[in-house]
Structures are given as C-alpha cells and as structure tokens.
Amino acid sequence: ATPPERGDYRNAMARLGAAVNVITTDGPAGRAGFTASAVCSVTDEPPTLLVCLNRSASVYPIFQANGVLCVNVLGAGQQQLSNLFGGKTPMAERFAAAEWQMSRSGVPVLAEAAAAFECRVVNRTEVGTHDVLFCEVDAVRMGSAAHGLVYFDRRYHDLLPQAAAH
Numbered sequence: 001a002t003p004p005e006r007g008d009y010r011n012a013m014a015r016l017g018a019a020v021n022v023i024t025t026d027g028p029a030g031r032a033g034f035t036a037s038a039v040c041s042v043t044d045e046p047p048t049l050l051v052c053l054n055r056s057a058s059v060y061p062i063f064q065a066n067g068v069l070c071v072n073v074l075g076a077g078q079q080q081l082s083n084l085f086g087g088k089t090p091m092a093e094r095f096a097a098a099e100w101q102m103s104r105s106g107v108p109v110l111a112e113a114a115a116a117f118e119c120r121v122v123n124r125t126e127v128g129t130h131d132v133l134f135c136e137v138d139a140v141r142m143g144s145a146a147h148g149l150v151y152f153d154r155r156y157h158d159l160l161p162q163a164a165a166h
C-alpha cells in the first residue's frame with residue numbers, strides 16, 4: 001500500500017490531542033529549550049519517558065551534548081510560553097519569559113509547570129527526521145499549575161474539568 005501523503009498524515013495527527021511540554025537543558029553546550037508534544041511515558045520501572053526531537057532543530061546539538069534535560073509540563077494559560085519555545089525566538093528571550101529553578105543536575109525547571117521531570121538521556125534511536133530520546137527520571141516535581149494544557153486541532157485548549165453530572 002502507498003503511505004498517506006504528509007499533509008494527510010499531519011491533518012489526522014492534528015486530531016491526536018497532546019499535552020504541551022517545554023524541554024530544557026543546560027551543561028557544557030549551554031542552555032536551551034524547545035516545545036514538544038511528542039512526549040510519553042515508557043515504563044515506571046525504572047521511571048522512563050521518551051521525547052522525540054527533530055535533528056534539524058537548532059537546539060538538537062545542545063541536547064545531544066548535554067545529555068540531561070527537564071520535561072516541564074505546561075498548564076492552562078501557558079500557551080504563550082509554548083509558542084516562544086516553539087521555534088525561531090532567540091534562546092535568551094525564551095527563558096526571560098518565565099521563572100526558573102535549578103535542578104540538581106543544573107537544568108532549568110519551570111516553577112509554574114503542572115509537573116516537571118528531571119532526566120538523564122539513557123538511550124536514543126534515530127527514526128526518520130527525529131531522534132527518540134529515552135530519558136530516565138531522577139526526580140519529579142509537582143508544580144503550581146492546577147489545570148492542563150492540550151494542543152488539539154492546531155490550537156491550544158485549557159483543560160478544565162467538566163462540572164459533575166447530576
């Protein structure tokens with residue numbers, strides 16, 4: 001069978017709603033961060049998640065060299081931060097838009113995230129244009145954001161609980 005055209009694939013993927021995360025790093029190669037929706041839990045023994053990173057991103061060599069990162073899960077109302085880290089904005093400007101704490105490994109952690117996962121990259125696999133980074137979680141933090149943020153249909157949606165039925 002012939003595979004779907006890229007546009008058709010993306011149109012369908014646009015309906016696969018996903019949490020929005022700012023992935024940060026710091027270390028010998030310097031500080032960097034980017035927005036990722038391609039993040040998911042792999043196993044909880046040992047706690048491991050994956051992040052898909054486009055090898056053509058300007059931040060790619062920095063993440064490659066540092067080998068540590070933090071997955072900052074954005075909350076309701078933080079779509080501006082997602083757009084800032086989603087491309088083209090100079091790195092200093094991205095980080096100036098929020099308050100950061102320091103993880104034990106020296107990686108910036110977003111104080112206002114819904115949750116944050118401090119990780120080491122333990123494995124990576126090249127698939128097409130992307131690297132799949134397998135990341136072991138050394139520490140978790142529960143942040144101050146109470147409601148989630150979801151990217152669906154190429155737009156952001158604040159995730160507010162439905163009113164209880166009856």
Ligand SMILES: NC(=O)c1ccc[n+]([C@@H]2O[C@H](COP(=O)([O-])OP(=O)(O)OC[C@H]3O[C@@H](n4cnc5c(N)ncnc54)[C@H](O)[C@@H]3O)[C@@H](O)[C@H]2O)c1
Pocket residue numbers: 009010011013014037038052054129154155
């Ligand atoms: N996994 C990714 O790398 C990824 C995911 C979402 C958005 N983006 C970036 O943000 C831009 C805008 O996204 P959009 O959702 O508003 O519209 P879009 O039409 O470009 O993408 C729709 C959906 O297709 C998938 N997708 C898009 N580009 C991809 C890529 N290079 N690799 C794997 N999956 C991809 C994502 O699920 C995305 O939400 C994209 O063109 C891309 O540059 C990348």
Ligand SMILES: Cc1cc2c(cc1C)N(C[C@H](O)[C@H](O)[C@H](O)COP(=O)(O)O)c1[nH]c(=O)[nH]c(=O)c1N2
Pocket residue numbers: 020033034035036037038039052053054056057058059082083085086087088089151
């Ligand atoms: C909502 C949303 C979701 C994603 C992205 C963007 C946006 C707006 N981007 C693109 C990525 O954030 C962008 O390419 C980086 O900011 C790197 O850009 P620079 O090359 O540094 O400008 C992105 N890139 C990637 O490699 N993996 C991903 O999962 C995602 N997900």
